[in-house]
Amino acid sequence: MKAVHFGAGNIGRGFIGLLLHDAGYEVVFADVNAELIDALAASDHYTVHEVGVGARDLVVDRYRAVNSQTDAAALAAELADADVLTTAVGPNILRFIAPHVLQALRDRSPDAPPLAVMACENAIDATSMLREETRHLAGPDEWLELERRAVFANTAVDRIVPGQPEGAGLDVTVETFSEWAIEEPPFGDAPPVIPGAHFVDRLGPYIERKLFTVNTGHASTAYFGFLAGHERIAEALADASVAERVERVLHETSALIVAKHGFGEGEMAEYREVILARFRNEGLPDTVERVGRQPLRKLSRRERFIAPAAELAERGLPVDALLAAVEAALGFDVPADPESVELQERLATDAAPTFVREVCGIEPGHPLHDRLVEVVGRRTAS
Numbered sequence: 001m002k003a004v005h006f007g008a009g010n011i012g013r014g015f016i017g018l019l020l021h022d023a024g025y026e027v028v029f030a031d032v033n034a035e036l037i038d039a040l041a042a043s044d045h046y047t048v049h050e051v052g053v054g055a056r057d058l059v060v061d062r063y064r065a066v067n068s069q070t071d072a073a074a075l076a077a078e079l080a081d082a083d084v085l086t087t088a089v090g091p092n093i094l095r096f097i098a099p100h101v102l103q104a105l106r107d108r109s110p111d112a113p114p115l116a117v118m119a120c121e122n123a124i125d126a127t128s129m130l131r132e133e134t135r136h137l138a139g140p141d142e143w144l145e146l147e148r149r150a151v152f153a154n155t156a157v158d159r160i161v162p163g164q165p166e167g168a169g170l171d172v173t174v175e176t177f178s179e180w181a182i183e184e185p186p187f188g189d190a191p192p193v194i195p196g197a198h199f200v201d202r203l204g205p206y207i208e209r210k211l212f213t214v215n216t217g218h219a220s221t222a223y224f225g226f227l228a229g230h231e232r233i234a235e236a237l238a239d240a241s242v243a244e245r246v247e248r249v250l251h252e253t254s255a256l257i258v259a260k261h262g263f264g265e266g267e268m269a270e271y272r273e274v275i276l277a278r279f280r281n282e283g284l285p286d287t288v289e290r291v292g293r294q295p296l297r298k299l300s301r302r303e304r305f306i307a308p309a310a311e312l313a314e315r316g317l318p319v320d321a322l323l324a325a326v327e328a329a330l331g332f333d334v335p336a337d338p339e340s341v342e343l344q345e346r347l348a349t350d351a352a353p354t355f356v357r358e359v360c361g362i363e364p365g366h367p368l369h370d371r372l373v374e375v376v377g378r379r380t381a382s
């Protein structure tokens with residue numbers, strides 16, 4: 001069994017690659033970072049170091065590595081007979097993976113079992129996004145033939161993997177907690193065997209609970225923490241004023257998850273506690289800059305702030321704490337982050353309604369619109 005995994009970064013090596021390896025797959029890492037790929041190709045193993053209660057050191061071996069930017073032939077050869085294709089590259093990068101998926105399907109024998117394609121990104125319907133990009137490249141006639149050669153399944157991945165300290169090499173430090181939920185119905189009665197993952201009938205409730213709790217809480221901690229001058233996530237949450245505002249945000253998103261997906265209030269309270277304890281893990285050197293990265297993506301319509309706030313507003317439920325987190329996000333000014341630079345430029349030039357429409361995807365007339373314009377207007381120049 002072979003799995004080609006795009007994105008040999010933190011979650012790629014520290015979670016998806018590990019689980020595929022443990023499931024018995026020969027893992028082929030594909031990445032555009034030449035230094036990383038060369039290091040992987042020159043090594044025969046790396047270690048995933050867990051930190052927290054019950055922590056273990058886990059060795060990953062039997063992998064290969066391909067530079068997907070410069071070695072198209074080697075990549076195509078690996079993909080042609082792969083069983084699984086996964087990604088952990090970031091949602092905005094999926095469109096660059098689509099040509100490789102298309103090539104893999106073109107080269108695949110029509111008689112081979114379908115390729116299992118699973119995007120492991122923090123985004124709703126990430127695999128569907130990858131499928132749509134691939135379909136678009138193929139055109140309607142070819143797609144009719146090719147789509148039978150793959151199964152596209154959405155997934156939700158949860159494990160905090162911080163940026164790795166200098167000198168760590170290929171080893172990755174991760175938390176002990178992990179969850180990989182995969183939607184089962186697209187596979188019919190033949191889902192891939194990945195013991196570390198669990199298969200669910202409907203992914204929607206899982207991905208929304210995860211994105212609107214773990215990621216909303218994480219990003220809120222990062223943005224409130226950044227403005228309060230904190231560098232680390234654990235340190236930010238130790239600040240009572242940050243923790244109190246993050247908890248208020250999570251009460252709002254939990255109200256949506258309870259109302260929309262039927263999770264119990266007690267169950268959500270427990271889920272929040274576990275998550276906040278994970279953020280407080282002192283063994284994880286996670287920073288507000290990593291967690292707050294790409295603020296324009298995080299402020300977009302289907303993401304961790306605007307999506308729950310829009311749905312709460314539509315239901316007439318409170319959004320005050322979420323709007324406070326959005327306002328904090330607007331203050332994320334990190335010169336090393338291109339989206340933060342663009343955010344600050346837009347705030348200096350855009351009128352608030354333009355920003356709300358173009359960045360947040362909220363149109364006039366939506367119940368969130370006027371309050372969001374008011375919040376953004378406090379930060380824009382005009």
Ligand SMILES: NC(=O)c1ccc[n+]([C@@H]2O[C@H](COP(=O)([O-])OP(=O)(O)OC[C@H]3O[C@@H](n4cnc5c(N)ncnc54)[C@H](O)[C@@H]3O)[C@@H](O)[C@H]2O)c1
Nearest residue numbers: 007008009010011031032033088089090096121122160161
């Ligand atoms: N780190 C976490 O805690 C965590 C947890 C759950 C989900 N995620 C999600 O996983 C994804 C990756 O996050 P990460 O933290 O591992 O980021 P990362 O930056 O550590 O890794 C991303 C990797 O993708 C590679 N890449 C970029 N463009 C590429 C391309 N065109 N082809 C192939 N590879 C390419 C980069 O070189 C990098 O090695 C994101 O969607 C993130 O939201 C991360």
Ligand SMILES: O=P(O)(O)OC[C@@H](O)[C@@H](O)[C@H](O)[C@H](O)CO
Nearest residue numbers: 122157158159160161215218291
């Ligand atoms: O990866 P992002 O930029 O979407 O979000 C940053 C963090 O919140 C995220 O990477 C978490 O660590 C992860 O989602 C935990 O499962």
